[in-house]
Amino acid sequence: xxxxxxxxxxxxxxxxxxxxxxxxxxxxxxxxxxxxxxxxxxxxxxxxxxxxxxxxxxxxxxxxxxxxxxxxxxxxxxxxxxxxxxxxxxxxxxxxxxxxxxxxxxxxxxxxxxxxxxxxxxxxxxxxxxxxxxxxxxxxxxxxxxxxxxxxxxxxxxxxxxxxxxxxxxxxxxxxxxxxxxxxxxxxxxxxxxxxxxxxxxxxxxxxxxxxxxxxxxxxxxxxxxxxxxxxxxxxxxxxxxxxxxxxxxxxxxxxxxxxxxxxxxxxxxxxxxxxxxxxxxxxxxxxxxxxxxxxxxxxxxxxxxxxxxxxxxxxxxxxxxxxxxxxxxxxxxxx
Ligand code: HEM
Numbered sequence: 001x002x003x004x005x006x007x008x009x010x011x012x013x014x015x016x017x018x019x020x021x022x023x024x025x026x027x028x029x030x031x032x033x034x035x036x037x038x039x040x041x042x043x044x045x046x047x048x049x050x051x052x053x054x055x056x057x058x059x060x061x062x063x064x065x066x067x068x069x070x071x072x073x074x075x076x077x078x079x080x081x082x083x084x085x086x087x088x089x090x091x092x093x094x095x096x097x098x099x100x101x102x103x104x105x106x107x108x109x110x111x112x113x114x115x116x117x118x119x120x121x122x123x124x125x126x127x128x129x130x131x132x133x134x135x136x137x138x139x140x141x142x143x144x145x146x147x148x149x150x151x152x153x154x155x156x157x158x159x160x161x162x163x164x165x166x167x168x169x170x171x172x173x174x175x176x177x178x179x180x181x182x183x184x185x186x187x188x189x190x191x192x193x194x195x196x197x198x199x200x201x202x203x204x205x206x207x208x209x210x211x212x213x214x215x216x217x218x219x220x221x222x223x224x225x226x227x228x229x230x231x232x233x234x235x236x237x238x239x240x241x242x243x244x245x246x247x248x249x250x251x252x253x254x255x256x257x258x259x260x261x262x263x264x265x266x267x268x269x270x271x272x273x274x275x276x277x278x279x280x281x282x283x284x285x286x287x288x289x290x291x292x293x294x295x296x297x298x299x300x301x302x303x304x305x306x307x308x309x310x311x312x313x314x315x316x317x318x319x320x321x322x323x324x325x326x327x328x329x330x331x332x333x334x335x336x
Contacts (some may be wrong), residue, residue: 051086254267
């Protein structure tokens with residue numbers, strides 16, 4: 001018979017192991033990663049294990065001459081490129097409230113000539129909540145609810161945070177911002193470094209941001225309360241119908257010595273920013289339908305002319321995304 005009690009010494013040992021794992025370079029098994037998402041946030045069958053509450057849209061991207069100087073990617077040809085878009089609320093809960101100071105996401109798939117694709121998942125913060133897959137896995141483990149209280153253990157959370165202060169940058173940023181008024185009125189950052197490769201083979205690294213053409217718009221606490229937990233989808237439909245949702249795709253150019261391989265470290269203030277093009281959202285699908293449903297936005301799917309940086313978080317995303325896609329398709333893909 002197994003006992004539900006774990007001695008204090010055993011608990012400390014387990015926890016020290018979690019903390020030590022955060023600093024290690026041991027590989028994280030992709031299925032174990034997705035299992036840990038489920039253990040920490042709950043299992044919602046059919047839904048993405050992260051960014052569960054979302055909506056599909058489509059749009060059109062047109063690149064600039066400045067982008068063509070930096071990269072040969074056909075996305076920047078200047079001709080309109082179709083894009084399959086997914087907007088979502090952060091987290092694994094498909095009923096996550098829209099009026100909370102939580103993360104919003106904008107995932108894109110550019111469908112390029114010759115069957116080439118470019119996929120990315122951007123978030124509404126300039127930094128991510130972990131700098132390595134090991135640290136991210138251990139972060140999730142440190143937040144796993146205690147079976148007795150059904151809540152994360154505050155002592156574990158505190159000890160993990162103290163040993164890994166960079167995991168607090170993302171939640172602190174989100175807490176400092178108002179609730180977004182719309183999916184169409186916030187900045188979305190790529191957070192990873194990418195290299196743009198020109199026709200002569202020069203590589204310019206940078207980090208990108210999608211900035212709303214109509215400007216950033218947040219809600220006061222009272223406005224957010226009045227909006228209730230479910231307004232973002234209808235708001236998006238209305239704004240798109242009025243032709244008001246578009247983003248400048250801007251690249252901040254890294255200089256030599258800048259850190260570009262860490263998703264918790266933004267580029268220094270004041271780096272030159274180049275507009276690579278404009279993305280206009282042209283229509284929004286009915287709730288729970290649309291072409292984004294069966295896509296997993298894998299940021300390693302890059303076109304010729306764009307290359308990944310050495311950020312370990314970037315390469316680590318592909319396999320767990322595929323596992324999550326596999327599970328939700330088998331369960332019957334849903335998103336709202
Ligand atoms: C090793 C690190 C990471 C793991 C294990 C992970 C895991 C996941 C999983 C399982 C999904 C759902 C995929 C699906 O079912 O299609 C997802 C979605 C997402 N992740 Fe991550 N993630 C990681 C890092 C990041 C980072 C650094 C960012 C920052 C840009 C990010 C942004 C997103 C976004 C925007 C989505 C929603 C995409 C959509 O709408 O399909 N993730 N993540």
